[in-house]
Amino acid sequence: MRMRTIEIGVGAFVLAGILALVFLAVRVSGINLTQSGDSYTLTARFDDVAGLKTRARVAMAGVTIGRVTDILVDVEYGQAVVVMEIERTAGELTLDTGAAILTEGILGARYISLLPGADEDMLADGDEIMDTQGALVLENLIGDLVTRLGAS
Amino acid sequence: MLKLTRQLGRWALDRIQSIGRATTMFAIALWGLPGRGDVALVVRQIYNLGILSLVIIILSAFSIGSVLALQFYTQLARFGAQEAVGVGLALVLLRELGPVVTALLFAGRAGSAITAEIGLMKSTEQLSSMEMMGVDPLRRVVAPRLWAGVISLPMLTAIFNVVAIYGGVVVGVEWLGVDPGGFWSGMTEVVELWEDIGKGMLKSVVFAVLVTWIAVFQGYDSLPTAEGIGLATTRTVVYSSVMILAVDFLLTLTMYAQFQ
Structure with missing residues (x-):
């Protein structure tokens, strides 16, 4: 039970980190995924x-x-x-x-x-x-x- | 005079030896990870190092972001360039403050904990009993912490940056009344994906390796006494902080400096 909550917590943490990176990429640097390289x-x-x-x-x-x-x-x-x-x-x-x-x-x-x-x-x-x-x-x-x- | 020279020589040899021990430990620990059931150990350490550091990271990020916005605003308002608050904030955070401050906080919050934990394990002879049972403490204790640190710190840095920018938005846009359109478009116009975000995250990965390496080694190499653990913990924080700042300068120099 305890291990399970830890795993859920770590999953949420890694997800939050990845979401933060995506936010930085999209909102802050404003990359355009649809037309890159075109x-x-x-x-x-x-x-x-x-x-x-x-x-x-x-x-x-x-x-x-x-x-x-x-x-x-x-x-x-x-x-x-x-x-x-x-x-x-x-x-x-x-x-x-x-x-x-x-x-x-x-x-x-x-x-x-x-x-x-x-x-x-x-x-x-x-x-x-x-x-x-x-x-x-x-x-x-x-x-x-x-x-x-x-x-x- | 001869005695002094001898002492200097011994000091230098000690340093070189400890660097050598640290390197072999690092190599063996990294080598030793890919095994069954080790993922669970890493997950547990990510919980200890990453999630438990979240509170301090988020609080400091918010206050640093808002303070930066306030300072930028008061200076830029003199030139009527308040909208540049967004650009300044994003660049300073992504390139320097995000990786460095997160790494410093991580060294204080998680690095010291790693050293104290491993040091105590050593002084209570848990490490030697592991060896007696045929369990390699480098694989069981050291490697999961190294990997967890290397995964956690970049995640924390990304979260730090986002929260700090949000703090800047709260102070700059909501409170001081900077035009949100200019704030965000100025930011997206200037900030580059690799040049600013990518290189910032790369710095963070380097810091992560440095901090966890130092923390793990100091714990593993500490004298097995109460005093020894205390000394090792102090050393972890001091060495990590100095290394972070020195390496940050070198990284900035190689990444961003343009020589004419």
């Missing part, structure tokens, strides 16, 4: 990514539709190649979609904003976004301003 990859070249990190969000009209998975450098052209995953549920993007690196707020993290195009054809898995605009680098802006003020 995404396609796009690349884009930028002149300067200035502080963009992997796992940064990719958004269109402010809504997150993907994540940056990798940032590489193409030494030959002196450009950064950003690899991103776009969720399939977000739908397809036109071939002339533009990508720009923006900042959330004044001091916020860098993210990629996709701008809709008007082309008939759609981007497929592994395609490259051609129309890109790199991050605004504050130092360059200030340098620009100083030279202009000096010239006038």
